[in-house]
Amino acid sequence: MKNLKFFYYPDTLQGAVKLLKEQPVKTEMIAGGTSVALSRDSSVEALVDITRLGLNYIKAEGGYVKIGATTPLQQIGRSRAANKLANGIVSQCAMEVASRPLRNVITLGGNIVKLKTWTDMPTVLLCLDAQIKIQEDEEEEKIIPAEDFFKQYPKKSLKPHQIVTEIIFPMTMENSGGAYCKFSKTKGDYAVVSVGCYIEVEDGVCSLARVAIGSASPLPSRCVDAEILLESKPLEEKIIKQAAKLCRDSVKTVDSLWGSARYRSILVERLVNRALTSCMEKINANK
Amino acid sequence: MKIKITINGTEREFEIKGSEKLIDLLRENGYKSVKKGCGEGFCGSCTVLMDGKSVRSCIMLAAQAHKREIVTIEGIGTLDNPHPLQTAFVDEGAVQCGFCIPGMILSAKALLDEKPKPTEEEVREALDGNLCRCTGYVKQIQAVMKASEKMRGEN
Numbered sequence: 001m002k003n004l005k006f007f008y009y010p011d012t013l014q015g016a017v018k019l020l021k022e023q024p025v026k027t028e029m030i031a032g033g034t035s036v037a038l039s040r041d042s043s044v045e046a047l048v049d050i051t052r053l054g055l056n057y058i059k060a061e062g063g064y065v066k067i068g069a070t071t072p073l074q075q076i077g078r079s080r081a082a083n084k085l086a087n088g089i090v091s092q093c094a095m096e097v098a099s100r101p102l103r104n105v106i107t108l109g110g111n112i113v114k115l116k117t118w119t120d121m122p123t124v125l126l127c128l129d130a131q132i133k134i135q136e137d138e139e140e141e142k143i144i145p146a147e148d149f150f151k152q153y154p155k156k157s158l159k160p161h162q163i164v165t166e167i168i169f170p171m172t173m174e175n176s177g178g179a180y181c182k183f184s185k186t187k188g189d190y191a192v193v194s195v196g197c198y199i200e201v202e203d204g205v206c207s208l209a210r211v212a213i214g215s216a217s218p219l220p221s222r223c224v225d226a227e228i229l230l231e232s233k234p235l236e237e238k239i240i241k242q243a244a245k246l247c248r249d250s251v252k253t254v255d256s257l258w259g260s261a262r263y264r265s266i267l268v269e270r271l272v273n274r275a276l277t278s279c280m281e282k283i284n285a286n287k
Numbered sequence: 288m289k290i291k292i293t294i295n296g297t298e299r300e301f302e303i304k305g306s307e308k309l310i311d312l313l314r315e316n317g318y319k320s321v322k323k324g325c326g327e328g329f330c331g332s333c334t335v336l337m338d339g340k341s342v343r344s345c346i347m348l349a350a351q352a353h354k355r356e357i358v359t360i361e362g363i364g365t366l367d368n369p370h371p372l373q374t375a376f377v378d379e380g381a382v383q384c385g386f387c388i389p390g391m392i393l394s395a396k397a398l399l400d401e402k403p404k405p406t407e408e409e410v411r412e413a414l415d416g417n418l419c420r421c422t423g424y425v426k427q428i429q430a431v432m433k434a435s436e437k438m439r440g441e442n
Binding site for chain 2: 099
């Protein structure tokens with residue numbers, strides 16, 4: 001950021017979008033800054049601070065939990081409203097990121113937009129069918145499902161002036177179980193593989209199954225084959241094992257400093273097994 | 288560009304380069320307690336409080352702190368009038384080389400300001416981001432627990 005000359009502090013969303021669109025120099029937005037501050041991009045000459053737009057909130061309304069995009073992960077981790085989702089996996093996921101001083105500034109929007117292989121939050125957004133609200137233009141917004149949002153790198157699909165403003169989670173059902181398992185070498189470290197599962201049960205069988213896998217491949221994804229396998233069947237040990245094996249076989253893993261592709265494949269199977277078993281135990285405990 | 292930051296209770300105005308980091312601004316203006324360890328946001332020796340919350344000053348642009356309140360350890364106590372956390376760290380033997388201490392104490396202060404009676408687990412979580420190569424953390428956690436008792440008037 002050595003050529004950074006201008007810094008703006010808009011107090012309205014429309015003002016922020018306008019600044020991002022109309023600057024004659026390369027302009028980006030900054031929230032917590034943990035990614036931007038260390039950036040070596042010397043072509044950026046202006047930054048727009050989006051943390052003062054009132055996008056820091058967590059509210060439960062109309063059957064949804066809505067989280068503003070500049071809400072820090074520490075706040076999500078400690079929020080009663082967020083904790084109500086899927087046995088607390090959204091809050092758990094947030095609290096397993098880094099350490100407190102970093103969670104105090106890393107925002108949910110920033111975490112999902114600056115997507116890297118080791119990014120954590122997308123896994124729970126995917127398994128809970130979250131929706132992402134984007135301010136496309138000064139007066140235009142759109143809402144897209146997490147599944148579509150994470151099909152490509154957000155930095156490529158979002159134009160420089162488009163701002164993620166809110167993440168919307170549908171309230172989870174009572175007859176359900178959610179689980180999140182992250183494997184990292186030390187606590188708070190980058191994820192080697194993370195798995196998020198959410199199961200709803202009706203009349204003794206899975207009426208909804210979601211299996212999301214993060215950090216195993218460049219982009220997080222759901223294992224739809226495993227979900228189809230699980231749905232309409234009773235959730236028990238045998239089918240969980242099959243689903244876990246299916247995930248291992250269908251997810252194309254990558255090599256990186258933190259783990260080989262082969263190791264990641266093994267982890268995928270183990271963590272899916274653990275997460276689904278945890279879902280099953282939680283559902284049985286509710287009965 | 289000009290920015291205004293309240294540091295340890297005093298509002299100050301600075302002329303900065305856009306790319307300047309908060310840690311450099313603070314150190315150049317006399318707040319030498321803020322240490323540069325890793326420069327990447329991992330070690331915690333650069334920890335300061337911003338609006339009461341612990342943050343990493345080494346991966347924050349100074350411009351982000353405009354109109355915010357920053358607290359460094361210079362602002363929480365003096366040699367004649369130390370903060371209970373500072374006293375506890377000395378009394379419990381929680382200081383060896385001292386490099387990690389300013390950041391560690393500020394993280395502890397942020398916790399105790401929000402939660403005057405933390406559990407040991409909560410102290411560990413709050414201090415998790417402050418690495419110490421000397422002490423092994425036992426005395427530091429003890430010191431925070433002792434300080435919290437003192438601050439609640441319990442001993």
